[in-house]
Amino acid sequence: MSVPHHPPGPVTWRLRTTSLPLPVGTGDRRPLVMGIVNVTPDSFSDGGRHLDPGAAVAHGLRLVAEGADVLDVGGESTRPFADPVAADEEWRRVGEVVRRLAAEGGVPVSIDTSKAAVARRALDAGAEIVNDVTGLEGDPAMPAVVVAAGAGVCAMHMRGTPRTMQIDPRYDDVVAEIRAYLALRRDALVSAGVAPERICLDPGIGFGKTHDHNIALMRHADRFLDLGSPILVGHSRKGFLGKAIERRQGRPATVEERDALTAATACGLATAGVHVIRVHAVGLVRAALDVSPASR
Secondary structure: OOOOOOOOOOOEEEOOOOEEEOOOOOOOOOOEEEEEEEOOOOOOOOOOOOOOHHHHHHHHHHHHHHOOOEEEEEOOOOOOOOOOOOHHHHHHHHHHHHHHHHHHOOOOEEEEOOOHHHHHHHHHOOOOEEEEOOOOOOOOOHHHHHHHHOOEEEEEOOOOOOOOOOOOOOOOOHHHHHHHHHHHHHHHHHHOOOOHHHEEEEOOOOOOOOHHHHHHHHHOHHHHHHHOOOEEEOOOOOHHHHHHHHHHHOOOOOHHHHHHHHHHHHHHHHHHOOOEEEEOOHHHHHHHHHOOOOOO
16 A cells, blocks of 8 residues: 655654654654543543543653653543643642642653643643644633743634534535634744744544544644645544444444544544644554554
8 A cells, every 4th residue: 555645744852851752754753642641521432531630640641651652631521522620729639739740750741721721731731732722712712821831732623612513514615614713823833923833723633523524634633734734633433433333223322432433533643644643542553553654
């Protein structure tokens, strides 16, 4: 199987104190794997499992042992219809976890938050990246926080908020519209003082999209590559993967089945040239990528 030719892209993602090598131009096409550490009671697939800080740290260290290149720590669920969490409560959940994983994990830590106050404290505690589902639009103070810290950022597309995003989302051309949005966010962040080499972009699988929208974004992930920034895709365990099982077998998908489909589609994303893949089951995805024709 031949690997498609991709346009020249960034070779590193510059973070607060370090840089991550990217698959384009490095001779290794394996995407970086971002492991998910949810410190929440209500995340859609693993809420409550790692709410205790010690359990969350142990989980993060296990993901590193399985091959995670980055750890993404979040204290507020962004599942559909989730209620917002106050900044103090969000920090209470993640503060110790961020500090310990930054000190002990051996890989960069990302803070998954849309609140500038939480991001500032996490960066002070050793986080390298701010991963914001609002594209750094939800809190007007967020751009200044990441500029002051020199942090890496991931700006994601989401239509609406977690409470409203799945209420009849519509697009004329979902790929073109989200690509245009990400280009605008990239330019706005650069204008705000964020260095271009620190910006990663995420089309936001499952955030204000129908099943068909998500499938289109996955199938055309390569159309985001010429934006000139690393592209991150977070498809892990999402509902559109479960629907594939439901449509064929007439029953809900198990977590294990969603993980298997996550790993399979990760190989397709690697072939498409995606730079970073955000997943729950790091070991399974790394094993799948190790035998993928794209990872050579």
